[in-house]
Amino acid sequence: MTGPRRISRTAEAAITTVFRRLEYRMLGRVYCYEGGDEFWNAKREPCRRLGLGIAGALLRRLKPGGRSLYVGAGVAELPPLLVEALDLQRRVFPYNLRRSEVTSLNRTCRGTPVRFRPEDAATATGRFDHLWIVSVLNDPERFPHVAPLSYGNADPVTFDPGLFRKERRTVRSIVNRCMPKLSLPGLVTTSAEEVRWIADWCHRKGIPYLVERRQYPTALVGDPICFIRIGENRCKS
């Protein structure tokens, strides 16, 4: 069974309402060291618009009634979360370790089916046919020694292999704890820079995967997003 091909007016209206209600002053402090107001003035509309594009692409790939695990979900994930829940009647489980952002997002999302959890996504229970992990494994704030390598701008003069190895263990452990929650065949949504971590897990487990060619731009972190089909027989690894 496949879902609708276009985002409904109901879902689009819910997204517009949520973006109007977001607590931008508070979110400015979460997302920026300074200049939060300017950041959101510039980013809120592109974030809504590009989010709708990605949500539309997900609508064509996911089945109604499944479950989605979102690792590290914030404002950028609101359009796909709402479209999955409202247009596909899927259960969505967004996790985010930034407690203040979660509290604010949950105030904004009151009355919708979306509820953020201020916990490690690896604690989620049950199986999911879709895993979303975008700009988490290459986050320069949390992984300052892994991120420059992911983005291809590491400095050989200051690069510290010891600190890098430590961070790589943490990144791998996030992947190792989240990926087994995906039922096969399943879909992973991730950034172009994070594909290699998912591919590495698939290689280690001997599971075939296919990275779709098309990439979708994003507005906040700015990492382009793509889809990976995991465990489909016709895929080549």
Ligand SMILES: C[S@@+](CC[C@H](N)C(=O)[O-])C[C@H]1O[C@@H](n2cnc3c(N)ncnc32)[C@H](O)[C@@H]1O
């Ligand atoms: C750079 S932000 C990206 C947010 C959003 N995905 C975006 O693209 O705008 C990384 C987020 O991942 C969250 N995060 C990192 N590890 C996590 C984990 N194990 N479980 C849940 N959230 C996590 C952090 O709390 C942070 O909110």
